[in-house]
Amino acid sequence: MKLIEQCQQQFTLLVSLARNDAELARAAMRGGAHGVKVHINVEHFASGTKFGSLEEEHENLARIVEVVREKDGSIGIVPGGNPFASQDDFAQLSEMGVDYFDAYPADAPAWTLAQKDLDVMLAAFHGAEISTLQKLETLGMTLCEASIMHHDDYGKDLSALDLARYAELAQNLKSPIIIPSQKKIVPRDVEALKATGARALLIGAIVTGRDADSVEAAARAFSKVL
Numbered sequence: 001m002k003l004i005e006q007c008q009q010q011f012t013l014l015v016s017l018a019r020n021d022a023e024l025a026r027a028a029m030r031g032g033a034h035g036v037k038v039h040i041n042v043e044h045f046a047s048g049t050k051f052g053s054l055e056e057e058h059e060n061l062a063r064i065v066e067v068v069r070e071k072d073g074s075i076g077i078v079p080g081g082n083p084f085a086s087q088d089d090f091a092q093l094s095e096m097g098v099d100y101f102d103a104y105p106a107d108a109p110a111w112t113l114a115q116k117d118l119d120v121m122l123a124a125f126h127g128a129e130i131s132t133l134q135k136l137e138t139l140g141m142t143l144c145e146a147s148i149m150h151h152d153d154y155g156k157d158l159s160a161l162d163l164a165r166y167a168e169l170a171q172n173l174k175s176p177i178i179i180p181s182q183k184k185i186v187p188r189d190v191e192a193l194k195a196t197g198a199r200a201l202l203i204g205a206i207v208t209g210r211d212a213d214s215v216e217a218a219a220r221a222f223s224k225v226l
Helices: 003-009 022-030 054-070 087-096 130-139 160-172 187-195 212-225
Strands: 012-016 035-039 074-078 100-103 119-123 143-145 177-180 200-203
Touching: 003 012, 003 074, 003 119, 003 143, 003 200, 012 022, 012 074, 012 177, 012 212, 022 035, 022 054, 022 212, 035 054, 054 074, 054 087, 100 143, 130 160, 160 177, 160 187, 187 212, 200 212
Parallel strands: 012 035, 012 200, 035 074, 074 100, 100 119, 119 143, 143 177, 177 200
Antiparallel strands: none
């Protein structure tokens, strides 16, 4: 199922995988996640993992897609920064079963807003102005990841001010807002996050850890309170 459809139906739980590993994807889905996010062409800040090109990661990604689709889950990809995936890569990813890409607006080439292979998720980065994000919607953004925290704040407890900033995004954008676990979000925060108007929570390495057991346990803990 596409992420946009999931967000329309329910508050959605997503897991950003610390590695492109089918066992991690299986653990996430077993724990109750509605979908996963994978990466290529990037060194991920939070997980400390370096992800290769589509060619290098293809086999692992194909296995992950198979696992997630068995549960009718959504699957997205961070296609890199520099380098960034090509238009041919996007077409191949779509054929594999990936349904959206996720990138910072400054990293996404202009052509990504016009292509029809993958749904467009762009990040509301630290310091982003609402007017800029609204312009991105008019240009083709259909999903928004609220990656608004400064790197110095990664891993800290969620604050009331954070909630207000998420709510501001939800109230001013038409795109579903996906909140990533840049802060150390815990299950008791879910009701407050839902109250912001956001439509999904994306938990990653800061919350899930890096092995299958911890990923499943984290997904299950959040799934129970959803």
